Amino acid sequence: MKYGPDIALVASLIGEPARANMVLALMSGQALSAADLAREAGVTPPTATGHLAKLVSAGLLGVRKQGRHRYFEIAGPDVGQAVEALIAVAARAGHLRTRPGPKDEAMRHARSCYDHLAGRMAVDMFGHWMASGILCWRSGALHLTRKGRDFLGGRGIAFEALESGKRPLCRSCMDWSERRHHLAGTLGAEILEMAVAKGWAARERNMRTVSFSKRGEENFVRWYSRPG
Amino acid sequence: MKYGPDIALVASLIGEPARANMVLALMSGQALSAADLAREAGVTPPTATGHLAKLVSAGLLGVRKQGRHRYFEIAGPDVGQAVEALIAVAARAGHLRTRPGPKDEAMRHARSCYDHLAGRMAVDMFGHWMASGILCWRSGALHLTRKGRDFLGGRGIAFEALESGKRPLCRSCMDWSERRHHLAGTLGAEILEMAVAKGWAARERNMRTVSFSKRGEENFVRWYSRPG
DNA sequence: TTCATAGTTTGATCATAGCCGAATTATCGC
DNA sequence: GCGATAATTCGGCTATGATCAAACTATGAA
Structure with missing residues (x-):
């Protein structure tokens, strides 16, 4: 038994x-x-x-x-x-290992982590959103602030639909190459979807590395950092 | 490095x-x-x-x-x-271990998990409340719905007092013997209190096992599943 | 066919670490 | 103080499993 x-x-x-x-x-x-x-x-x-x-x-x-x-x-x-x-x-x-994760620079730069964006660009976006009060920590969990809701609403993200399920809207995911947090959860997934849908980024054959075009990257950075 | x-x-x-x-x-x-x-x-x-x-x-x-x-x-x-x-x-x-957590059947059936009810009965109650819209998931956290508030109000649970403190009203707790969620938080604790106070269940000496009388179990199931 | 590369099997070596019995330290009740 | 119980330290035994070299199989290219 x-x-x-x-x-x-x-x-x-x-x-x-x-x-x-x-x-x-x-x-x-x-x-x-x-x-x-x-x-x-x-x-x-x-x-x-x-x-x-x-x-x-x-x-x-x-x-x-x-x-x-x-x-x-x-x-x-x-x-x-x-x-x-x-x-x-x-x-x-504080347990660190001697060998780093993904060595290759392109992969560090932008890649997807299952279904959300990871790597340097994702970490940058996360930092920017934390600094501008779109995201915040509340009792150990990541929260989308009221300001963040306005912000995303104005950008066409239907976050209401994203928070209906059991999976959290915002989760932080530790990035092992940058050793900093980035955004996971349904919102993180939605943002990757959007970047692909708008043609800013394309998934590679293997489905998990994501490459941004130069123009796509500019658009993406503008998208997440434009105020209001 | x-x-x-x-x-x-x-x-x-x-x-x-x-x-x-x-x-x-x-x-x-x-x-x-x-x-x-x-x-x-x-x-x-x-x-x-x-x-x-x-x-x-x-x-x-x-x-x-x-x-x-x-x-x-x-x-x-x-x-x-x-x-x-x-x-x-x-x-x-499908990897199962030979030694269960709670070894004996009585303990799997009903036991307390710190201060709330766990085991099969708790898992059943949780499933029933989820199915009937008393509890729901919202962005990864458990919520008591409006319907749930009416439901509990009609059963003499003073949930207003329970959600005043720092501890959450509803939390889900993963049950390792049933491998399903059950209800924790102040509401979970209150329900165990109530079952004991009404004489439906009694804590054993070791404080971890909870034994329901046959009649108490019937009453308890009726309590949580009776509509309205 | 012949060679090269990807991956596996075999067999032997060796270090790590889990385990216990016995002895030791700390704390409670009397 | 004195036993009793909780927990730790020490020493030695043992088994598991990680490792590699060498030989082998399978696929692709020339």
């Missing part, structure tokens, strides 16, 4: 440094090959194979075979949320 | 079965002594001491010395969220 979820199994998988590095590398949403992940984790291919097999069979990663390559990716949003939650704990407690 | 939060450190702490059992036992919100946790984890006191020292020094647990006892508790909401996220992943992937 078995009862209760076995969190130890899941946590111990993430709790091994090599595997944690792999998972963090995949947190960009990009699918990576076994060799890429071996490099990220700092282990040899055989070792990586073993780790990846465990992660896949436990349901933390998914795999897609393509020719002689095998591309791995985070299995689902629940895994992403668990990793984000662990990041938050580690960050609060 | 160090970058990025070390999630492997945090995850590996939770990833050890004995420690995971301790953390799960503390997820009720109740502070437990070292000996209690040793029993929960199925290890001897010396082993428990070692684990607890690691958990405390990593910032996952807090400790309160009281006489010759040391009471441990989850250090903060971020830790709780991380554990809940891991529960969600483990539950989705």
Whole structure:
């Protein structure tokens, strides 16, 4: 007779440094090959194979075979949320690791984190909105202020529809490359949708890296920073 | 040069079965002594001491010395969220552990979670109230609807007094034996008080298990499900 | 076919860390 | 003061699992 979820199994998988590095590398949403992940984790291919097999069979990663390559990716949003939650704990407690997350500059600049915008641009937007009183912290949770509601209303964001569900309107998500907060939740998702819909940004093939055109980036920055 | 939060450190702490059992036992919100946790984890006191020292020094647990006892508790909401996220992943992937949190059936059926009712009956009540529009999710937080206010008003719950303090009126609390939400917050506490005051239920010596009489359970179910 | 690259399997090594028994320190009740 | 109980420290045993080198399989390219 078995009862209760076995969190130890899941946590111990993430709790091994090599595997944690792999998972963090995949947190960009990009699918990576076994060799890429071996490099990220700092282990040899055989070792990586073993780790990846465990992660896949436990349901933390998914795999897609393509020719002689095998591309791995985070299995689902629940895994992403668990990793984000662990990041938050580690960050609060001041535990730092030696190796950074996404190395490549383009990816640091703009990428999506599941369904919302992450990377430097997202962090900048978050900072700007905090500074101008659109967002604020209230008892540990992120809140959209009255001013923020006016602000978004004037920009055509239907936030009423976004806060109907169980998922929070605003959540902060710790960005591991910038080590600062950015906006998640349904509002964060909506903003990424909008940027794509307006043609400012395009998702790459892998669906998770987001590239802004030069003009799109200017428009986006203007969009979120224009007063009133 | 160090970058990025070390999630492997945090995850590996939770990833050890004995420690995971301790953390799960503390997820009720109740502070437990070292000996209690040793029993929960199925290890001897010396082993428990070692684990607890690691958990405390990593910032996952807090400790309160009281006489010759040391009471441990989850250090903060971020830790709780991380554990809940891991529960969600483990539950989705179908990983079950052999040892349940609350071992005996009576305790799964009805017990108190710190100061509010937990277990199957609480989960049923929560589901019923969600389905009938007494409670709803709004931007990630639990809300008592207008209908819910009428409903409770008609049942003699003075919810105005309950929402005056710093503590929220409604909170959801994840039940690890049922893996579903139940009602916490001052309203959850009040309902347990009421059930005890009306003689429907009695707290056991250890304060954690709550036993309903057969008649009390019927009355309680009728109380929360009667329309109007 | 032949070579090269991606990835896996095998087998052996080795370090980490979980575990307990016994002895030790601290606090309560008497 | 003296026992009793809570908790810790110490020392040594043991098992788990991370690691890599080398050999092997599979796919793609020439």
